[in-house]
Amino acid sequence: MTDAFKEHIEAQLPFLKESKLLVACSGGLDSVSLAHLLKEIDCEIALIHCNFSLRGTESDEDENFVVELAESLSIPVFTETFDTRAYAGDRKLSVQMAARELRYNWFYEILESFNYNFVVTAHHANDNLETFLINLSRGSGLRGLTGIPEQNDRIVRPLLPFTRDQLLKYAVANKIYWREDSSNASPDYLRNNLRLEVIPKLKEATGAIFENAIVTQKHLNTSQSLIDDYMALVYNLVVTETTDGYAVNIEKLKELPHTEALLFELLQGFGFTAWEDIINLLDAQSGKHIVSETHRLLKDRNQLLLTEITSEEDKEISIDANTSGIEIPISLRFSIVEEINRKNRNTAYLDYAKLKYPLILRKWKEGDSFQPFGMKGKKKLSKFFKDEKLSLVAKEKIRVLCSDDQIIWIVGMRSDDRFKVTNDTRKILKIVYSPD
Amino acid sequence: MTDAFKEHIEAQLPFLKESKLLVACSGGLDSVSLAHLLKEIDCEIALIHCNFSLRGTESDEDENFVVELAESLSIPVFTETFDTRAYAGDRKLSVQMAARELRYNWFYEILESFNYNFVVTAHHANDNLETFLINLSRGSGLRGLTGIPEQNDRIVRPLLPFTRDQLLKYAVANKIYWREDSSNASPDYLRNNLRLEVIPKLKEATGAIFENAIVTQKHLNTSQSLIDDYMALVYNLVVTETTDGYAVNIEKLKELPHTEALLFELLQGFGFTAWEDIINLLDAQSGKHIVSETHRLLKDRNQLLLTEITSEEDKEISIDANTSGIEIPISLRFSIVEEINRKNRNTAYLDYAKLKYPLILRKWKEGDSFQPFGMKGKKKLSKFFKDEKLSLVAKEKIRVLCSDDQIIWIVGMRSDDRFKVTNDTRKILKIVYSPD
Numbered sequence: 001m002t003d004a005f006k007e008h009i010e011a012q013l014p015f016l017k018e019s020k021l022l023v024a025c026s027g028g029l030d031s032v033s034l035a036h037l038l039k040e041i042d043c044e045i046a047l048i049h050c051n052f053s054l055r056g057t058e059s060d061e062d063e064n065f066v067v068e069l070a071e072s073l074s075i076p077v078f079t080e081t082f083d084t085r086a087y088a089g090d091r092k093l094s095v096q097m098a099a100r101e102l103r104y105n106w107f108y109e110i111l112e113s114f115n116y117n118f119v120v121t122a123h124h125a126n127d128n129l130e131t132f133l134i135n136l137s138r139g140s141g142l143r144g145l146t147g148i149p150e151q152n153d154r155i156v157r158p159l160l161p162f163t164r165d166q167l168l169k170y171a172v173a174n175k176i177y178w179r180e181d182s183s184n185a186s187p188d189y190l191r192n193n194l195r196l197e198v199i200p201k202l203k204e205a206t207g208a209i210f211e212n213a214i215v216t217q218k219h220l221n222t223s224q225s226l227i228d229d230y231m232a233l234v235y236n237l238v239v240t241e242t243t244d245g246y247a248v249n250i251e252k253l254k255e256l257p258h259t260e261a262l263l264f265e266l267l268q269g270f271g272f273t274a275w276e277d278i279i280n281l282l283d284a285q286s287g288k289h290i291v292s293e294t295h296r297l298l299k300d301r302n303q304l305l306l307t308e309i310t311s312e313e314d315k316e317i318s319i320d321a322n323t324s325g326i327e328i329p330i331s332l333r334f335s336i337v338e339e340i341n342r343k344n345r346n347t348a349y350l351d352y353a354k355l356k357y358p359l360i361l362r363k364w365k366e367g368d369s370f371q372p373f374g375m376k377g378k379k380k381l382s383k384f385f386k387d388e389k390l391s392l393v394a395k396e397k398i399r400v401l402c403s404d405d406q407i408i409w410i411v412g413m414r415s416d417d418r419f420k421v422t423n424d425t426r427k428i429l430k431i432v433y434s435p436d
Numbered sequence: 437m438t439d440a441f442k443e444h445i446e447a448q449l450p451f452l453k454e455s456k457l458l459v460a461c462s463g464g465l466d467s468v469s470l471a472h473l474l475k476e477i478d479c480e481i482a483l484i485h486c487n488f489s490l491r492g493t494e495s496d497e498d499e500n501f502v503v504e505l506a507e508s509l510s511i512p513v514f515t516e517t518f519d520t521r522a523y524a525g526d527r528k529l530s531v532q533m534a535a536r537e538l539r540y541n542w543f544y545e546i547l548e549s550f551n552y553n554f555v556v557t558a559h560h561a562n563d564n565l566e567t568f569l570i571n572l573s574r575g576s577g578l579r580g581l582t583g584i585p586e587q588n589d590r591i592v593r594p595l596l597p598f599t600r601d602q603l604l605k606y607a608v609a610n611k612i613y614w615r616e617d618s619s620n621a622s623p624d625y626l627r628n629n630l631r632l633e634v635i636p637k638l639k640e641a642t643g644a645i646f647e648n649a650i651v652t653q654k655h656l657n658t659s660q661s662l663i664d665d666y667m668a669l670v671y672n673l674v675v676t677e678t679t680d681g682y683a684v685n686i687e688k689l690k691e692l693p694h695t696e697a698l699l700f701e702l703l704q705g706f707g708f709t710a711w712e713d714i715i716n717l718l719d720a721q722s723g724k725h726i727v728s729e730t731h732r733l734l735k736d737r738n739q740l741l742l743t744e745i746t747s748e749e750d751k752e753i754s755i756d757a758n759t760s761g762i763e764i765p766i767s768l769r770f771s772i773v774e775e776i777n778r779k780n781r782n783t784a785y786l787d788y789a790k791l792k793y794p795l796i797l798r799k800w801k802e803g804d805s806f807q808p809f810g811m812k813g814k815k816k817l818s819k820f821f822k823d824e825k826l827s828l829v830a831k832e833k834i835r836v837l838c839s840d841d842q843i844i845w846i847v848g849m850r851s852d853d854r855f856k857v858t859n860d861t862r863k864i865l866k867i868v869y870s871p872d
Contacts, residue, residue, distance in 0.1 A: 132572075137642035139651030142578070142659040193641035201637055205629035206573035215575030222697045223578040223663055229693050230666035257665045261658045 001170035005162070006041045012150070013158055017041070019117035022048040022078070022110060024103075025069070027062040027179040030122035032069060033167040034159055036176055038120065039073050046076035048110060048119070050103050052084040054095065065179050078110050104155075105331075108346075108434045111154060115341060123148050124159040124167065125210040129202075130194045132213060137190075142224055147217035153435065154344075163210050231265050232389060239266065239392070241382055243366045245307035246392060250282055269393030270295040270306065308396060317361040319401075330399060330411065331434040332361070336427055346435065348401075348408075348415045352427035355419065356404040361411075364400045370407040371417040381410065388413070401431070437606035441598070442477045448586070449594055453477070455553035457592075458484040458514070458546060460539075461505070463498040463615040466558035468505060469603040470595055472612055474556065475509050482512035484546060484555070486539050488520040490531065501615050514546050540591075541767070544782075544870045547590060551777060559584050560595040560603065561646040566630045568649060573626075582660055583653035589871070590780075599646050667701050668825060675702065675828070677818055679802045681743035682828060686718055705829030706731040706742065744832060753797040755837075766835060766847065767870040768797070772863055782871065784837075784844075784851045788863035791855065792840040797847075800836045806843040807853040817846065824849070837867070 009016055016038075023038060025031040025047040038045050049066040051059050063079050070077030088098035107119045128148050135144035150157055159167070171178060203209050238252045248266065253259055260279050271292035272278060278290055281299050289298040291309065298305040308314065317326065325333040340349045368381040385395050401409040409415045412433050421428055445452055452474075459474060461467040461483040474481050485502040487495050499515050506513030524534030543555045564584050571580035586593055595603070607614065639645050674688045684702065689695055696715050707728035708714060714726055717735050725734040727745065734741040744750065753762065761769040776785045804817040821831050837845040845851045848869050857864055 133638070133642070136568075136652050137638075137645045137648050139648035139655075141652065141655035145581070145652070145656075190641060194638075198634065198637045198641050201634045202569070202573075202630075205626060205634050206569070209573045212573050212575035216572050216577065216581070219575075219577035220581075222694070222700075223659060225694050226666055226697055226701070227659060227662050230662055230669075233666075233669070258658070258661050261662055264658075265662070 001162070001166050002037060002040050004166075005037045005158070008161055009041060009043075009158060013156060016043060016118065016120070016156065016158065019044070020115065021045045022107065022116045022119045024107070024119055024121045025049050025066050027065045027069070028122075029167055029171055029178045030124060030159065030164070032176060032178040033171050034120065034122040035069065035073065035075075036174065037170070038158075039075070045120075046070070046078060046114075046116070047073075048078045048107065049080075050099070050106065051079060051081040052099050052102070053081060054084055054099070062179055078114075080106055082106075105434060108154070112347070112432055118154050118156045120156050120158055122159050123157040124162050124164055125214065126164040126195065126199060128160055128217070129199060129210060129213050130191050132217070133194050133198065134190060142220060142227070145217070146220045146224055147214075153346075161214060227265070228389075231262075234262055235266070235392070238262075241366055242305065242307075245305060248304040248306070250302050250304060254282070266392065267297070267306070269391070270297075270396075272297070306392075314363055319357070319359040319361060321357040326361075330361075332401075332411070333432045333434075335430050335432075337430045338428070340421060340428065345414075346412055346433045348431045348433075349421050350408060350415065350419045350429045350431070351421050351425045352429045353425070354403075355408065355429065359408070360402045361399055362402065364395075364398050364410070368400065368407060370400075370410065370414075373415045373417050373420060375417060381407075384410070384414070437598070437602050438473060438476050440602075441473050441594070444597055445477060445479075445594060449592060452554065452556070452592065452594065453479060455480070456551065457481045458543065458552045458555045460543070460555055460557045461485050461502050463501045463505070464558075465603055465607055465614045466560060466595070466600070468612060468614040469607050470556065470558040471505065471509065472610065473606070474594075475511070481556075482506070482514060482550075482552070483509075484514045484543065485516075486535070486542065487515060487517040488535050488538070489517060490520055490535075498615055514550075516542055518542075541870055544590070548783070548868050554590050554592045556592050556594055558595050559593045560598050560600055561650065562600040562631065562635060564596055564653070565635060565646060565649050566627050568653070569630055569634065570626060578656060578660055578663070581653070582656045583650075589782075597650060663701070667698075670698055671702070671828075674698075677802055678741065678743075681741060684740040684742070686738050686740060690718070702828065703733070703742070705827070706733075706832075708733070742828075750799055755793075755795040755797060757793040762797075766797075768837075768847070769868045769870075771866050771868075773866045774864070776857060776864065781850075782848055782869045784867045784869075785857050786844055786851065786855045786865045786867070787857050787861045788865045789861070790839075791844065791865065795844070796838045797835055798838065800831075800834050800846070804836065804843060806836075806846065806850075809851045809853050809856060811853060817843075820846070820850070 021038065021043055023031065023035045023045050025035055026049070035045065035047060047066055047070045049063055051063045053059055063081075067077050067079065082099075082102045084095055084099050084102060087093070087102060088095045091098065093101065110116065111119065131148055132145055138144075148157060148160060150160055170176070199209075206212075234256065237256070238249045240247045240249070248263075253262060256262055259282070263278065263282070264275060267278065271294050272290065273292070274290060278297065281288060281290060281297065281304060284299050286299055286301050289296055291297070294309055296307050296309055298307070314329070317329070319326065319334075323334060325331070336352065337349075364381050366382060369378045370381065370384075371378050372384065381400075385398070390398070398413070399411045400407045401411055403419070406418065407416055408419045409431065412435060457474065457479055459467065459471045459481050461471055462485070471481065471483060483502055483506045485499055487499045489495055499517075503513050503515065518535075518538045520531055520535050520538060523529070523538060524531045527534065527537075529537065546552065547555065567584055568581055574580075584593060584596060586596055606612070635645075642648075670692065673692070674685045676683045676685070684699070689698060692698055695718070699714065699718070700711060703714065707730050708726065709728070710726060714733065717724060717726060717733065717740060720735045722735055722737050725732055727733075730745055732743050732745055734743070750765070753765070755762065755770075759770055761767070772788065773785075779785065800817050802818060805814045806817065806820075807814050808820065817836075821834070826834070834849070835847045836843045837847055839855070842854065843852055844855045845867065848871060
């Protein structure tokens, strides 16, 4: 197992060996094995453990176990205790969703504050196959079958090619101890049933189901990429950006084969569910429209006009010089720092002296332009987004931070060259964006 | 069940009610139920049963059972006994492949000879899910997960939305008898294991797996269609037809995203397996080439040239006036008939007096043209195939039948207007093509 794991890291995820890693560790077989494996191949790791206070003393014993594991491995450990039920109650979330939100927010916080590069989680081939079957049983489309991604943003999952059985053998052979989570058998009935009842039978019948499901998912990912490429072409052919949204040219759309499927691909993510009504809209009278919770689709002569239904969240936010952070509509934290370290898309460093307060956070709009960091000239945001191949829905969500009508940061994407930190800078404003 | 079945036919397969149907009937639960259901909704049916002589007296008892079923339903029945093992031995086929070949050849023969329109088979949702899981366990790509088609050519499968359980309930409630096939438990180990061990557990865990797997497969079919549409665009951009094959423009291909995936899509079906070598060919020296069993891919400056490795099968075949049929390289049967009935793509009717023997059967070549049936002018075959959206590999397989250097029939696609049967025709040549 160690050799196979090492080979996999070197071939597929070589950057992990030059990074500082936080190993998300529950104390269970999977994450404990992952910590041992990463340590064995000389990665620089720390453990990070959330105590969600959901299972009384058992939760605390898990935490103690992880702390002791870190000691025995001579590595740092971060732990935090959350009142998950209260958090869920306050925000009207399920306990599972609340735990997820708390976990990832805190992970990103530690990543930033302690200069770690990635969080690694112990998702493995069994988790992946379970997710595949769950999505199949829910009638998911192609995207739902493409599997748990090996990396998204700063979360990396190096165990995806390996099965729970392989981890078990590794742990037993190396006398590694772990804690059995009593909740393994309760909260997600479907997943546990698949894990305990279905997948063992499937493995018995087919032999190589884990290995080959991964091959299938590679193929499906490639298929999805080709569809994405095609949709980028279709988008250029039939969509134009308007001052407050998008216009789909119906005539041009109808000239393309599989019009309905294309319309579905273009509009997915905007919350529409009444697909038949949308198809009918293609041939409806001008003025007819359909709304989702967030968007309106209006038939206007030869066009379908998509506009956002503006909500409280979409209003401009004014940010004073003494603001340390905001949570709504997005999470930003502001601080004055001495130097730049570990720059990434979600962190901006700006020359404080060049800013005029209050800063304004708003949605981007057609006509916006900025001077991308590292470039001399100006660039329209619409062009920038096209080059970055942003989907319609991703573009909709983009917010810009402005100083005196000038964009200083396209949040989570690129800062403006005019406000960058130079040798003359005395005071550096650091802004950290935490995506959902 | 009867109501749901009737609704499904009326909504999805309404043409079945105006057709003469052959019900492929083994005597088992699925096909016996299908016969009863079709009879109940007043379809015009006959039973068709192959006795493959593989299970001794049991095979003969199955045949008797089907004959008696037809009698009790007051419908016609066709039976034929095959020496499957001898056929398989002669042609070096597996018994399963031999049975398949015998069955479909004979089905098409009866369709033609007795003027039936379609063969209906009893494949149902369980078969479909089994196939899905088998292909998943083999690492299949998107196409392999799209499911058993509801119709291909003249084979229709009206039970695909229904489960074996539904059929069982229907049969029991209606006191329908069927024969248990003792081989259900033997020849296809994997399929039987999925049927008996895995799928019941999967159903228990997920509830709506059958219904939702169908929804997923609809999505996947749509995804595949979008990829096909995209590939038609890519084909036009990067492929040109040469006198003996195809040229892929490497420079243009490399300008597109996911070059390797596109190359894979373009070349699949030509028997290549060494995909890494093919990718390397993009940057190799002119003159390097890779061969599959049937094709050669040659790097030539900025192009990849694809040509067929010609075999015995590709030589021209000369057909005399007294030939009643040929089997190699494709199956054609010739007969003189009194009148035209039931024309389709696999049957041509020609004015015998206008033909000059021997007829020549050959592969089509660049520069070929013909006068499509029903049209005044001539059309290049390359244009015709483009309009018909034939894939590269489908085009490769096309054969034309010629008289005195003129194309009289693009076999299995379109006959030539100049040789069509008119009021003046005295003698009609009927040619029936049986695809593999």
